[in-house]
Amino acid sequence: SVEASIPEPQREAWKKFSAQEFSSKEEFEKEVVRHIETTLARSLFNCDEAAAYAGTALAFRDRLVIEWNKTQQNQTFADPKRVYYLSLEFLMGRALDNAMLNVGMKDIAQEGVSELGFRMEDIISQERDAALGNGGLGRLAACFLDSLATLNYPAWGYALRYRYGIFKQEIIDGYQVEIPDYWLDFNPWEFPRHDVTVDIQFYGNVRKYMDDSGKQWSVWENGEIVNAVAYDAPIPGYGTKTTNNLRLWSSKASHGEFDFTKFNSGEYEASVADQQRAETISAVLYPNDSLERGKELRLKQQYFWCAASLSDIVRRFKKSKKPWSEFPNQVAIQLNDTHPTLAIPELQRILIDGEGLDWEEAWSIVQKTFGYTNHTVLPEALEKWSVPLIQHLLPRHLQIIYEINARFLQWVEKKFPKDRDMLASVSIIEETQPKMVRMAYLAVIGSHKVNGVAELHSDLIKTTIFKDFVKIYGPDKFTNVTNGITPRRWLHQANPRLSELIANKLGGYDFLTDLTLLHKLENFLDDKDFRKEFQEIKYANKVRLAKYIKEAQGISVNPASLFDIQVKRMHEYKRQQLNVFGVIHRYLQLKDMSPEERKKVQPRVSIFGGKAAPGYWMAKTVIHLINQVSAVVNADKDIGDLLKVVFLEDYNVSKAEIIVPASDISEHISTAGTEASGTSNMKFVLNGGLVIGTCDGANIEITREVGEDNIFLFGNLAEDVEDLRHAHFYGGFELDSQLQRVFDEIRNGRFGDAGQFSALVNSIVEHGDYYLVSDDFQSYVETQNKIDEAYKNQEEWLTKTITCVARMGFFSSDRCIEEYAQEIWNTEPLPPPKENGA
Numbered sequence: 001s002v003e004a005s006i007p008e009p010q011r012e013a014w015k016k017f018s019a020q021e022f023s024s025k026e027e028f029e030k031e032v033v034r035h036i037e038t039t040l041a042r043s044l045f046n047c048d049e050a051a052a053y054a055g056t057a058l059a060f061r062d063r064l065v066i067e068w069n070k071t072q073q074n075q076t077f078a079d080p081k082r083v084y085y086l087s088l089e090f091l092m093g094r095a096l097d098n099a100m101l102n103v104g105m106k107d108i109a110q111e112g113v114s115e116l117g118f119r120m121e122d123i124i125s126q127e128r129d130a131a132l133g134n135g136g137l138g139r140l141a142a143c144f145l146d147s148l149a150t151l152n153y154p155a156w157g158y159a160l161r162y163r164y165g166i167f168k169q170e171i172i173d174g175y176q177v178e179i180p181d182y183w184l185d186f187n188p189w190e191f192p193r194h195d196v197t198v199d200i201q202f203y204g205n206v207r208k209y210m211d212d213s214g215k216q217w218s219v220w221e222n223g224e225i226v227n228a229v230a231y232d233a234p235i236p237g238y239g240t241k242t243t244n245n246l247r248l249w250s251s252k253a254s255h256g257e258f259d260f261t262k263f264n265s266g267e268y269e270a271s272v273a274d275q276q277r278a279e280t281i282s283a284v285l286y287p288n289d290s291l292e293r294g295k296e297l298r299l300k301q302q303y304f305w306c307a308a309s310l311s312d313i314v315r316r317f318k319k320s321k322k323p324w325s326e327f328p329n330q331v332a333i334q335l336n337d338t339h340p341t342l343a344i345p346e347l348q349r350i351l352i353d354g355e356g357l358d359w360e361e362a363w364s365i366v367q368k369t370f371g372y373t374n375h376t377v378l379p380e381a382l383e384k385w386s387v388p389l390i391q392h393l394l395p396r397h398l399q400i401i402y403e404i405n406a407r408f409l410q411w412v413e414k415k416f417p418k419d420r421d422m423l424a425s426v427s428i429i430e431e432t433q434p435k436m437v438r439m440a441y442l443a444v445i446g447s448h449k450v451n452g453v454a455e456l457h458s459d460l461i462k463t464t465i466f467k468d469f470v471k472i473y474g475p476d477k478f479t480n481v482t483n484g485i486t487p488r489r490w491l492h493q494a495n496p497r498l499s500e501l502i503a504n505k506l507g508g509y510d511f512l513t514d515l516t517l518l519h520k521l522e523n524f525l526d527d528k529d530f531r532k533e534f535q536e537i538k539y540a541n542k543v544r545l546a547k548y549i550k551e552a553q554g555i556s557v558n559p560a561s562l563f564d565i566q567v568k569r570m571h572e573y574k575r576q577q578l579n580v581f582g583v584i585h586r587y588l589q590l591k592d593m594s595p596e597e598r599k600k601v602q603p604r605v606s607i608f609g610g611k612a613a614p615g616y617w618m619a620k621t622v623i624h625l626i627n628q629v630s631a632v633v634n635a636d637k638d639i640g641d642l643l644k645v646v647f648l649e650d651y652n653v654s655k656a657e658i659i660v661p662a663s664d665i666s667e668h669i670s671t672a673g674t675e676a677s678g679t680s681n682m683k684f685v686l687n688g689g690l691v692i693g694t695c696d697g698a699n700i701e702i703t704r705e706v707g708e709d710n711i712f713l714f715g716n717l718a719e720d721v722e723d724l725r726h727a728h729f730y731g732g733f734e735l736d737s738q739l740q741r742v743f744d745e746i747r748n749g750r751f752g753d754a755g756q757f758s759a760l761v762n763s764i765v766e767h768g769d770y771y772l773v774s775d776d777f778q779s780y781v782e783t784q785n786k787i788d789e790a791y792k793n794q795e796e797w798l799t800k801t802i803t804c805v806a807r808m809g810f811f812s813s814d815r816c817i818e819e820y821a822q823e824i825w826n827t828e829p830l831p832p833p834k835e836n837g838a
């Protein structure tokens, strides 16, 4: 064994002095003070909240590291099949609160910091979000890491260590302004591994030669080399000692790149510029969440990350000395969308050019190793890269992609002889000018399973974008794994009082690791005390949000109002414009009413939040309109508390933790068939809010679970969308009179600079209303009216919300991970070994 290779006395010495975890309040405080005094060189006299955060974080970090080392050691010895989750985005948010709760020591820490003169809440809020993602896709990856660790799966995440995460959003004069998010000033959660580096090649050429045995080889040479340096972050599971690894790659100039000729000839600045160019690769997260722009630097990021990660994975596999045929039994790689698709030709390249396997043998390993998750059917979001760009940047990979395509098309030709249309439609190469590589097709062909993220979405990919691939491979290659969320962050951490109430009723916190146990809450539907407390908690969460709105936005809102929330990335398909048109309609109606009539109205607060991609003008226009409407409505003395409109600046994970527990209604109102799943819908319902939504994404499965009476569905169905779009163009266009009035008021300048909003209004009245706002407006408004009515009966509303919470068990990301493990990865958990005396 590895242990035996170290002499006994040394082993004893290490054992004796090895780091110990704090296990009491006193030990915790001692660690905090030690870190503040020695690691940070501060003292009692200059310890501000930032330093108190740092000390607390470092104390917990030590605990995580101890378990992390043990987990990794255990996994190295047992060498089980590992899961590698390749995602360009992990939207982690804050780590400290999560670490304290997962380790189960928050109470002790809370008492400890208070003895040292601080409030835990203030300390927690010192931490900056790790915002390495855009939206749902990145947050899903973060929830999956939490579940993988909690369920003891040996699993690694791989991504890039962006110096700038998603931009910070400021609203200035009603417009979005983007501020760079330089987040690495102090990040105690990462560990640079300067000893773990990989050389990554770009550009260059391919040379063919024959060796003595007559075998043909291809060598990719004369390229530029950039260094990938690993940074690791521990991912603690909840209620287990398993602590997995998230490895982020940072780009650095390789030493070979430093140009001594330039240096010696006095061009020192030019040689430093070369170094900086290498470092740009991992500098910034691209802020487009649903539009592909084909930028060379983005492709460089993708390859840099895929090549570094695969080199790492292959190195780890080779240590086991197993034959290559065992690779798919040791390694499962999940591609989070098409962003890591280059990993497919990269593994093929390693196996044939590096390890000398034949094409077929290598290709069969590749296909067994990869799984691909699709997150969108929107055509403008599907990745394509131009052939000349790939040729220039990755010449060997382009050859391999062509070979993959040629062999695939030959095989298709045999199955569908003479079907030219079929061949053209499934070819990885799109025959445009320039030719394009369709990354989703490459991902489908190179993987053994392809999954969508909710039932409707998984059905849609089989009938639209991958229709022909279903004919070719049969339906079994395509599967569904409906998304989920981690109840640790999205219930226990975001809503501690509700979590505690549930624990009191169910006799403990087991529901946090088996969310289906929530169903037992239905037994307490008639329990007066429970109902009362449930309601009080919702109210307290609304008070907390109201306080935040006042601080951040300067707007006073009454927590007794109905809180109607839509927070998510700004996009036409998500239809924040439908929401704000509805708000304008409500405002106009209120203005028409007599004071007597107004008394009967249910007061409401409409809360919006979300970032627009910096170049997405229409989305930015919607933000502007919301802010203009907010200014007009909130200042209107006739209206008062009957309607308030809030745009919350800079929506992110830590703000979501305040916002999500405070909804009465949340909006998930995408054009049917466009939102692959949605995950915030699950978060809001789990926290005792109801949903207004279309029959789209996971809304459909939420309805199946909670029952049609407990959700407010409206609007056209996915199957009718195509006909409606067709009708807009060919059948004339008639606007509903209420929506017409909303547009009239926007155009006559009631909400300021009318000209600014003409493109938005015209996209509906003149340019075909692609997202069917006009078709769904009436049923949206009617449904909002039903919500007002329903809310008046607070007892019934409460029954609905409790019932919904009780029926959310299905939406735990633990369930997702079990499904991936069984249906796609074929992996087993590796529980931590039992410790002596522990």
Ligand code: T68
Pocket (backbone or CB within 6 Å): 134, 135, 136, 137, 138, 140, 288, 289, 290, 291, 375, 376, 381, 453, 483, 675, 676, 677, 678, 679, 697
């Ligand atoms: C989201 N996708 C889906 N993409 O829109 C959402 N895209 O329905 C789903 O619930 C979620 O994924 C999880 O499956 C995204 O968030 C991106 O953020 C993105 C980023 C870069 C490029 C393309």
